[in-house]
């Protein structure tokens with residue numbers, strides 16, 4: 179058990195468990211296995227207040243919920259089984275009952291203060307989707323309390339222990355798996371993995387209360403496996419229960435058995451079941467006082483995110499607390515200012531591991547420039563007036579001009595402006611867009627590729643761009659995409675590619691899709707189409723004031739083939755398309771190769787295991803033969819007891835096998 183789990187583990191005392199038993203005996207007086215298990219659960223739930231409204235996932239007939247939380251009135255239920263739903267509705271416990279799979283529950287987001295699930299999650303397929311859905315329907319800070327079984331059951335399942343003691347490993351395996359199958363127990367995860375799955379789904383785990391530690395657990399598992407043995411017209415429990423009703427003082431006698439088991443418990447911090455209490459992670463964390471930089475949306479209520487970034491409580495943008503001030507962004511001196519000449523040489527190489535601008539002018543053309551052109555051509559055909567902010571070496575502007583667009587670039591550094599003019603023979607503007615004297619409504623398209631995140635005042639810059647756009651004009655934006663609401667820890671645990679974008683010196687604002695909407699929609703840019711970006715950490719969004727039409731491949735080709743340089747561009751696009759196809763084929767073939775290799779490795783392992791097994795069996799045969807040759811006269815008397823136990827276990831297995839899984 180890891181240290182974090184130890185810190186949140188709270189073991190139940192004898193008194194709590196026995197008080198739970200006394201209470202639960204009112205409900206199930208003559209079902210010993212259920213009594214053993216529910217006594218622990220009841221004890222773990224006692225003295226807790228559940229904020230309302232509550233959702234009971236896997237609610238069954240509602241009897242248990244009403245028994246545990248009689249004072250709660252605002253509760254809804256969810257279950258898959260029509261018969262359970264019918265009885266739940268009749269019980270009057272629930273305001274509403276949904277008949278649905280918890281992995282796809284038709285419940286609105288953020289409406290419940292608590293979700294409760296008693297012994298239901300371990301039976302559900304797609305558990306990770308189920309947990310994500312539960313997180314979704316909870317309010318921020320909402321409580322999630324539930325009981326589950328875990329992988330300790332494999333160690334403590336008594337029928338399997340007995341079979342193994344008789345050297346019947348295969349039988350032990352079969353007994354255990356048939357018991358799992360009977361209960362449709364598909365998620366016997368370790369307690370650590372239950373906690374990890376909760377964290378993955380956006381929860382903070384607050385408490386782990388082990389239930390059914392070893393002795394109580396073994397007792398419960400033995401009683402439960404016997405109770406469900408198939409008889410001709412039902413289960414063993416069906417005739418045992420009426421019989422137990424005739425045994426005077428049965429519940430008290432059974433309490434004594436539980437008490438004895440409790441007296442023998444040596445480690446209460448591990449159980450074969452648990453009640454876990456978790457909280458939906460809040461988006462309202464601790465507000466940081468006096469942040470160095472407020473959000474672009476003018477909100478200064480920012481909460482901590484990572485060492486150098488805070489998150490805006492209003493729009494979700496990550497705001498760098500380091501980085502350049504507004505007066506450090508323009509380039510006045512190319513030899514010393516941040517975005518001067520060296521930014522394109524030593525800084526790109528040393529800090530970003532990228533080739534220098536001269537190499538990039540060649541490398542970017544058949545890669546990102548073609549991706550951007552293909553996207554643009556889908557929405558706008560040449561000729562059209564196009565401006566690219568932060569056009570760097572100018573390759574994309576050059577490509578646009580060859581495609582037939584009237585394209586211009588813009589850069590902050592005089593040196594880069596000159597480099598782009600010389601390299602691609604293109605018109606370039608120098609300085610921030612706010613300082614340019616350009617007529618309003620004069621551009622069809624304005625492109626900002628990898629620019630938005632560098633701006634010190636993105637709202638003002640975008641307002642300028644919007645003023646320059648014709649009414650039907652388009653904004654094309656590529657910027658890193660913060661996968662809101664993931665925390666920094668979650669990103670680190672998943673090794674998320676977005677982590678590479680946390681470059682506090684340059685990336686002053688990192689937008690999520692929601693943050694981009696917050697930025698653009700108030701400016702009248704109501705149409706946002708998010709395209710799949712070229713890089714996994716980016717978003718690419720096509721923005722307009724009015725609905726946009728898309729051109730077909732044929733229309734795009736006809737437009738390009740109308741000019742000599744357009745022919746060259748079309749040929750480049752054809753090659754890019756061919757490369758994409760080859761990449762896809764390669765990926766398919768690689769996946770196939772890996773799958774075949776895995777199969778070979780698996781078969782090889784099986785072969786080795788089977789060889790080892792064969793050798794072991796041979797050794798046993800030879801050993802037995804030797805014993806037989808020696809004439810073991812005492813053999814028959816000793817064998818009687820062993821074969822009786824095996825016969826008994828085999829009959830248990832046969833009985834299990836006849837039983838079909840209920841769920």
Ligand SMILES: [Zn+2]
Pocket residue numbers: 473474475476477490491492493494495
């Ligand atoms: Zn904001």
